[in-house]
Amino acid sequence: MRTPGYTGRVARRASLAAEDRLTGLVTVLDFVRTHGSTTRPRLVQATGLSRAVVTQRVAELLDYGLLVEGELGPSTGGRAPRLLRFRADAGHLLVADLGATSVDVALADLSGQILAHVQEPCDISAGPEAVLDRVEELFVRSLVSGETPPGSLWGIGIGVPGPVEFESGLPVAPPIMPGWDRYAVRERFARYHVPVWVDNDVNVMALGERRAGIARGHDNVVFIKIGTGIGAGIIVNGTLHRGAQGCAGDVGHMQVTDDPAVVCRCGNVGCLEALAGGAALGRDAETAARNGRSRFLAELLEVKGSLTAADVARGATHGDPTCVELLTNAGRLVGHMLASVVNFFNPSLVVIGGGVAGAGDQLLATIRETVYRRSLPLATRELVVKRSVLGDRAGVVGAAAIVTDELFRPSHLTQWLGVGTPNGGHVVAAPH
Numbered sequence: 001m002r003t004p005g006y007t008g009r010v011a012r013r014a015s016l017a018a019e020d021r022l023t024g025l026v027t028v029l030d031f032v033r034t035h036g037s038t039t040r041p042r043l044v045q046a047t048g049l050s051r052a053v054v055t056q057r058v059a060e061l062l063d064y065g066l067l068v069e070g071e072l073g074p075s076t077g078g079r080a081p082r083l084l085r086f087r088a089d090a091g092h093l094l095v096a097d098l099g100a101t102s103v104d105v106a107l108a109d110l111s112g113q114i115l116a117h118v119q120e121p122c123d124i125s126a127g128p129e130a131v132l133d134r135v136e137e138l139f140v141r142s143l144v145s146g147e148t149p150p151g152s153l154w155g156i157g158i159g160v161p162g163p164v165e166f167e168s169g170l171p172v173a174p175p176i177m178p179g180w181d182r183y184a185v186r187e188r189f190a191r192y193h194v195p196v197w198v199d200n201d202v203n204v205m206a207l208g209e210r211r212a213g214i215a216r217g218h219d220n221v222v223f224i225k226i227g228t229g230i231g232a233g234i235i236v237n238g239t240l241h242r243g244a245q246g247c248a249g250d251v252g253h254m255q256v257t258d259d260p261a262v263v264c265r266c267g268n269v270g271c272l273e274a275l276a277g278g279a280a281l282g283r284d285a286e287t288a289a290r291n292g293r294s295r296f297l298a299e300l301l302e303v304k305g306s307l308t309a310a311d312v313a314r315g316a317t318h319g320d321p322t323c324v325e326l327l328t329n330a331g332r333l334v335g336h337m338l339a340s341v342v343n344f345f346n347p348s349l350v351v352i353g354g355g356v357a358g359a360g361d362q363l364l365a366t367i368r369e370t371v372y373r374r375s376l377p378l379a380t381r382e383l384v385v386k387r388s389v390l391g392d393r394a395g396v397v398g399a400a401a402i403v404t405d406e407l408f409r410p411s412h413l414t415q416w417l418g419v420g421t422p423n424g425g426h427v428v429a430a431p432h
C-alpha cells in the first residue's frame with residue numbers, strides 16, 4: 001500500500017543514487033588523474049569505496065574512454081591486477097596567458113602537460129579584437145607544432161592581466177586593458193564549441209606553480225608577480241582564493257606613499273606598483289640616465305631609446321650603484337607589503353615571479369631580507385621565499401590546470417560525461 005510521499009521518496013532515493021554514482025566516478029577519476037597509473041585494489045584502499053563500487057565506476061570510465069587498462073601491476077598475493085591509466089590524450093586544451101606586453105600560447109593534454117608553447121611580444125592595450133585574433137592564429141600554430149595533437153579540443157583557458165569575474169569570464173574594469181571592460185571573451189571563442197575559462201593572469205601563474213612548480217606540496221601560498229605591474233595570487237588550503245568578486249590579491253594598488261606626484265595608472269595616488277613595478281623601474285631608470293646619475297643607464301638609453309626593468313637588473317649585475325639603489329628601493333617596498341600579507345595570512349611559501357623578478361638576484365634578496373625583518377617571528381619561522389621555477393611557463397601551465405580542474409569538477413562532469421566529451425556534438429556550450 002502506497003503511503004503519501006512515496007513518489008517523492010523514490011525520486012529522492014534515485015537522486016541520491018545518481019549523486020553517489022557521480023561522486024564515485026569523480027573520486028576514482030581524480031585519483032587516477034592525479035596519481036598516474038594505479039590498480040583497482042589500490043583504488044579501493046585509497047578512496048574508501050567498496051570493491052564492487054570501484055569495479056563498476058572503473059568499468060564506466062573505461063567505457064567513456066577516460067581510463068585505459070594496461071599491463072599487469074604488482075601482485076599483493078593472488079592474481080596480479082591490471083594497471084589503470086588516465087587517458088590524457090583523449091582530448092587537448094588550448095591555453096593563452098596574456099601579459100601587458102607579451103602573450104604565451106600553448107597546447108596541452110588532459111593531464112595539463114604542455115605539448116607546444118610559443119611566446120611573442122603583444123600589447124594588451126591594442127584591444128580584445130586584435131589581441132584575440134593573434135591568440136587564435138597562435139592556437140593554430142600550436143596545434144601544428146605539437147608533436148601529435150591528441151584527440152579533439154576539450155577546453156580553452158585564458159589568463160588576462162586584470163581583474164576577472166570568474167563565473168562569467170568577464171574582465172572587470174581592468175586598468176591597463178582599454179576596450180576589455182566586460183568584453184565577452186567566452187563568446188569570442190564560441191565557434192570552438194568547448195567550455196572557455198578566463199582568469200586573472202596572476203591567479204593562473206599561482207596555480208601553475210602549485211600544480212607543477214615550486215609550490216607543489218604547499219597548501220598556503222602567496223605568489224607575487226612583478227612584471228609591468230604587481231599582483232598576487234593566493235592559495236588557501238590548496239585552493240585558489242579569488243575573493244567575492246574575483247579581485248583578491250590586487251596588492252599592486254595598495255597605497256605606500258601619500259606623495260601626490262606618484263600617480264598610478266589606476267588613477268589613484270601612491271600605489272605600490274607606481275613605485276616598484278616594472279614600468280616604474282623603467283621610468284626611473286630613464287630619469288637617472290637623463291640627469292646624469294648613471295653612466296651605464298645613459299649609454300644604454302642612447303643606444304636603445306628607452307629603458308626597462310631588465311636594463312636596471314643588468315646594470316645592478318654590472319655593479320652600477322644607481323641600478324642597485326633602484327632595485328633595493330623597489331625590493332624594500334614590495335617586501336614591506338609582503339610582510340603585511342605574511343602577518344595577515346601566514347603562508348608557508350612566497351613565490352616571486354614575473355618578468356622583473358626573473359631579471360636578477362638583487363630584487364629577490366632585498367624582498368626576502370625585508371619580509372624576514374618585518375614579519376612576525378612565528379609567521380616566518382617556517383616561511384620560505386623563493387623564485388618561480390616555471391618562469392614564462394607558469395601562466396600556460398596554470399591556465400591548463402584551471403581547465404582540467406573545471407572540466408572534471410562534478411558539476412561540469414555531469415554536463416558532458418553522458419555524451420563522452422565536452423564538445424560532444426556541440427552539446428556543451430561555455431558553462432554559466
Ligand SMILES: [Zn+2]
Nearest residue numbers: 253264266271
Ligand atoms: Zn594603482
